[in-house]
Amino acid sequence: MTTKPLRIRKAAVLGAGVMGAQIAAHLTNAGVETVLFDLPAKDGPKNGIAVKAIQHLAKLKPAPLGEKSLAKSILPADYDEHLAQLKDCDLVIEAIAERMDWKLDLYKKVATHLPEHAVIASNTSGLSINTLAEALPENLRHRFCGVHFFNPPRYMHLVELIPNKATDANVLDGLEGFLTTALGKGVVIARDTPNFIGNRIGVFSMLSTMVHTQAFGLGFDAVDALTGPAIGRPKSATYRTADVVGLDTMAHVIQTMADTLPDDPWHKYFKAPEWLAALIEQGALGQKNGAGFYRKNGKTIEVLDLSKQDYVPSEQKASDEVAAILAIKDPAEKFGKLRESSDPQAQFLWACFRDLFHYTAYHLADIAETARDVDFAIRWGYGWKLGPFETWQAAGWQQVAQWIDEDIQAGKAMSDAPLPAWVTDGRRGVHHAAGSFAPAKGEDLPRSKHSVYERQLFPDPILDEKAPEGETVWENDGVRLWTLGDDRIGILSFKTKMNTVNDHVLDGIQQAVRVAEEKLDAMVIWQTSEPFSAGADLKGALGLLQEGKLAEFEAMVANFQATSMAIKYAQIPVVAAVRGLCLGGGCEFQMHSARTVAALESYIGLVEAGVGLLPAGGGLKEIATRCSASPVGDAFDNVKRYFETVAMAKVAGSALEAKAFGLLRESDVVVFNSFELLYVAKQQARALAESGYRPPLPARHVTVAGDTGTATFKAMLVNMLEGYFISKHDYEIASRIADTLCGGEIERGSEVDEVWLLALERKHFVALAQMEKTQARIAHTMKTGKPLRN
Incomplete structure (x- = not known):
């Protein structure tokens, strides 16, 4: 069933309480211009209540905003001065307290300012939608319904849609499509009974x-x-x-x-x-x-x-x-x-x-x-x-x-x-x-025939529903390369717990790329269940070190880098489809892909410093390369924004924040509904393939900050060490991260190539891995799941 899309350019939320403010935040996450209304303040600016509610969003945990700076995009308003803002809104959501009399009074106040094309909805958690509809002029009732978000609205998947007896079916369908794709929700249609479903x-x-x-x-x-x-x-x-x-x-x-x-x-x-x-x-x-x-x-x-x-x-x-x-x-x-x-x-x-x-x-x-x-x-x-x-x-x-x-x-x-x-x-x-x-x-x-669900190739299954298995193209003990349908787009999935990366996965990715180059048009790395990847298999790495097998350990690190480079220089586009945790080596793989499509709720980070190491799967090399290619700022200014993120093992709290961190590129795509992730990733892969995709040319002229840049970072670190903000081992790790990002002991402004940067990664990674304190960190993390600050 093809449904006419509902285009939402501007929205208003009536009520700046906890729910209203967070609904406004999530609309803003989704790129919708949003006005947040509340009562006029008794003191100061009349929109002061809404202003404070927007400021308070930054303090809430879990964070309602995908990226803190988005708060500035929410427009604060009050009912005395700003009702004219409603005239060009496509969606108006009422989210005031659960008092029928208050809601009815508000509807009468705003009704004459609502445009006839707008969809009007109440976020009531259980009051009668039909009774609320009666407070609206008759010509607006067909565009009114209940839209009940669950708290916190960014994270809870459910939205209940409750039509009144006059709600236009096309309005309901359009809103269902918008909520599903633009806001990432799971929509359930409920009857107008107390507390709904x-x-x-x-x-x-x-x-x-x-x-x-x-x-x-x-x-x-x-x-x-x-x-x-x-x-x-x-x-x-x-x-x-x-x-x-x-x-x-x-x-x-x-x-x-x-x-x-x-x-x-x-x-x-x-x-x-x-x-x-x-x-x-x-x-x-x-x-x-x-x-x-x-x-x-x-x-x-x-x-x-x-x-x-x-x-x-x-x-x-x-x-x-x-x-x-x-x-x-x-x-x-x-x-x-x-x-x-x-x-x-x-x-x-x-x-x-x-x-x-x-x-x-x-x-x-x-x-x-x-x-x-x-x-x-x-x-x-x-x-x-x-x-x-x-x-x-x-x-x-x-x-x-x-x-x-x-x-x-x-x-x-x-x-x-x-x-x-x-x-x-x-x-x-x-x-x-x-x-x-x-x-x-x-x-x-059967399930809804709404066209929006055609985008969910693997919808959330109900009991005993069988997911499509696809057809295996090639597999080993670590990965499976398979196709869904006959579109010649391969899907690569890992077989390990938490989709961690071991030797079988490394070898498997490289072989899968070769098979895909021969038989397919593109490849998407997508896991059948979260996370995307929790990073390297620490148990295997620690085992090699404790057994004194240093040559094998160094070979594993080199193989990790070779895998990232195989992804980057594949002759077909490799698209990473990320949701959930994407840490360490998993983050490095997506950094080397032709494009990343990330679900909003993706938690991306280079976290190796937390276990006493540094990223050595090409991640630091890739950062240095991106910084060199930037048209603004010099090599040190550009690398500075990354240094703290990597040295402190920061994990982005959303895909939007990962863009702010620079771990996702501006060209990477953020998807709000994780059940649409594979569909969108395949569409991106197809578009790249159809446009005559060629991998990037080898980076042979990477301008770096050199020893001057490293010295500047070390000066910052000494101050932190003397102020007891970091330990001596933290200083050791961060210094080696700085040296790698800045290209080693060479002059500022020198040009190096990827091979040089990869060698620096390996050198420092192997040196850190042999240190007693690093091995203690790895063992502690494996045992407790928490970092050790030693």
């Missing part, structure tokens, strides 16, 4: 967990040990999540459910537990004021113990029996053992799953079109690995349904509402090859 199911899950916490007498930290990664959910689990969200916010959402869902069979549970209300009354609201279910006492994390009415050190974990059950790989066996166990923790977990499954099945027809919408909403909005229906189906649909029904009949479930008839009609689940179950139609519906 994500919060309706997600908040019920948290509420039922609280009910069962009390019923089984468990501690809050024990529950978090059970309801986090142990069952495929985020580390923050239940009570840490509540602390992050804010206990007052949690209570407000629960109250909203009580007020708006009077006929829900679970309604009697829609109230804050007594202990939650007591915490709020005492002002313990969670992370925002330092205490909630947890608090930090010095370096100790303490948890509230209800029996002692005080905080105690957090130490409760899953019992041995439940830990063993949760370690079982087979979901059916796992659920069976949870249900039959007499351990209170096992009974608690079964009860939580039972009531979640019961509630979700009972309400599916009211809140969503298909079971897929519910599972994606919970996965993308709450960070679960599997949605509730996927979890149920994986555990054995009919057996679990029978257990739920038995518990309902025995009065053990939270509600005596019967399971819908379709649950027990003999089905094996709700997700099948033909699609996912839609109760209103009584059949399975």
